[in-house]
Amino acid sequence: MHDHFDRCYRAVQSKDSRFDGWFVTAVLTTKIYCRPSCPVRPPYAHNMRFYPTAAAAQKAGFRACKRCRPDASPGSPEWNVRGDVVARAMRLIADGTVDREGVTGLALRLGYTTRQLERLLLAEVGANPLALARAQRAQTARVLIETTDLPFSDVAFASGFSSIRQFNDTVRSVSDLTPTALRQRARTKFGQSDAASGALALRLAVRTPFAYEGLFGHLAASAVPGVEEVRDGAYRRTLRLQYGNGIVSLTPQPDHVQCRIQLDDFRDLAAAIARCRRLLDLDADPEAVVDALGADTDLKALVAKAPGQRIPRTVDEHELAVRVVLGQQVSVKAARTHAGRLAAAYGRPITDANGGLTHVFPAVDQLAEVDPVHLAFPKARQRSLAALIRAIADGELLLDPGCDWNTARAQLQALPGIGPWTAELIAMRGLGDPDAFPVTDLGVRVAARHLGLPDDPRALTDRSVRWRPWRSYATQHLWTALDHAVNDWPPKEK
Missing domain, CATH: 1.10.340.30 (Hypothetical protein; domain 2)
Incomplete structure (x- = not known):
């Protein structure tokens, strides 16, 4: 979608949150990139550029808007509805494959050479696998900086960075703030964290409408004893991850899901978040589904009754x-x-x-x-x-x-x-x-x-x-x- 300038520009002018995650808007004069729904007044059209991913905007020298936080928007639904190699690569990168197995491992899983895969990703999403993984590491780091009291050295290695210097440079380039300033800003805005217990409290973004009753009802009805449960209005389950185990608690809200994660090892955070999003199908495009199925005379009333259904998926x-x-x-x-x-x-x-x-x-x-x-x-x-x-x-x-x-x-x-x-x-x-x-x-x-x-x-x-x-x-x-x-x-x- 990012290559349709007029359509993207109309989405930005209307501040339409349905397009968050589909593309990002970069402003040439400020060198900042935003979500389409950013509340800041849109710049003149000739000062705007559109990129398919946050990684592509970062690669082009833009940093994330501090107000709308485009790097924390829902993922693009495009990667979930396509079965081609680029979409498959994007799903694997989101699951942490590059951090675990490197670009070579990613290419082997897809049956391509690393050169072929890099060429395909650059052509379509504007960034190679390492840049996409780097953007994901930056977002994981931001979550840990803002929601925990972990020392920055622990944050750096838990996020997948190989050195403190690389961590500091990436955080500054992506957010235009040092890790210290980013944590202080979060404390002022959100208060103290609950990291002492090893738990992280997060908001998982979702596109509305969000008919969560069928989704959470299905997960609750089929919950495996000892592995899953419903407690205090939340669906809870255990996770088996690369570096250890985890427990996640998910509470639905009309426009987001409140997520509480406990992990044996914070290096598993990005994969845990990705799997929670996948479990709840949070990167779906409900408007497209409503438009298509709502046009059918036999399904119209059913769709209108509860638009925004999600598929009860899995973490494994x-x-x-x-x-x-x-x-x-x-x-x-x-x-x-x-x-x-x-x-x-x-x-x-x-x-x-x-x-x-x-x-x-x-x-x-x-x-x-x-x-x-x-x-x-x-x-x-x-x-x-x-x-x-x-x-x-x-x-x-x-x-x-x-x-x-x-x-x-x-x-x-x-x-x-x-x-x-x-x-x-x-x-x-x-x-x-x-x-x-x-x-x-x-x-x-x-x-x-x-x-x-x-x-x-x-x-x-x-x-x-x-x-x-x-x-x-x-x-x-x-x-x-x-x-x-x-x-x-x-x-x-x-």
Whole structure:
């Protein structure tokens, strides 16, 4: 979008927050870049330039506006709706792949050379992988500076910087403030932090409208005992991260999500935030979904009732895949029970001083030799689960933020006992494909019948063509038509 000057300029003139994250506005006279919705009076058009990312603006010599904080705006929805290599690369960078594996590791995951990948990213987003990762490190540093009392040396290395000098230079160039001045400014504006307990309190930005009831209701209804819970109006769960474990507490608000994170190691902060955003589908473009699905005569009333639906996703693609297989042909309650048994038997114990969380969901390597005593379901599904775990562990099945959605579907359906329903649900909730459509799902068919839509899978698939590329969101809207616990937030008393 950034290369459509007139459209971008109109968005800036109207201070339209819907475009935050789609592009940034750079001002030649001040050398500052802003969100489209920045409250400052827009400059003359000839003094403005538009860039696709904060990293591209920083690379061009601009620094972030202190008032609108464009580096903390929602991520671009474009990377979530596309399956090409640039979008896949952007999702992996957001997940911290460059910091963990370097640019070479990123390129290997995508099947490209580093030179090819750099050329593609420069052409489309105006920055190479290192610049994009640097912008993300700067934002992580800013969060730690403003919300904790950690020494700046700890902040620097937790954010992924290799030296204190690099940290200081980057913070100054991006924010035009020293780390000390940035912390003092935050204290004046927001008060003292709660870092002594190891907890960080953050606001996760979201595009409105935000119909969070179906999202949080689904997460609550399917919560795995010991791994997830609802407490004091918040959805809470454990995280398994590179350097340690974490616990996150997420409380929805009409225009943001209040997030409280406890981590064993602050180096995991950027990945934890990215996974929370992915779990809640916070970088979606609700206006595009509402416009497309609201134009359908059969869905119009359903969309108007609760616009801004989000997909209940996951913090771990492998975990989601295991849980979907466990949930084949059983109730949500039974699926929770099966997953809870695995977590208690094979998950890493965790201490939760503020709640009842007890375990981190096990990684696939921890489930490689699972004892059948913990699998109280039919042998056929046991074989499916074992095949899934083996395929992931051996690298035959790739499920991560940067994988190709259609390739993943084909790899999944090549496994015994995994059919279209399982593959589509994993594509929808695990991989984030906005056009996944689990047409054989019982809830989808029941809701379709209530709306006067065909409930035969073949006929409903044909009917769904007009919903593309938003069939995942059509599925979520259909689920909201059901009288089911997945739509209750806060959960009803049992």
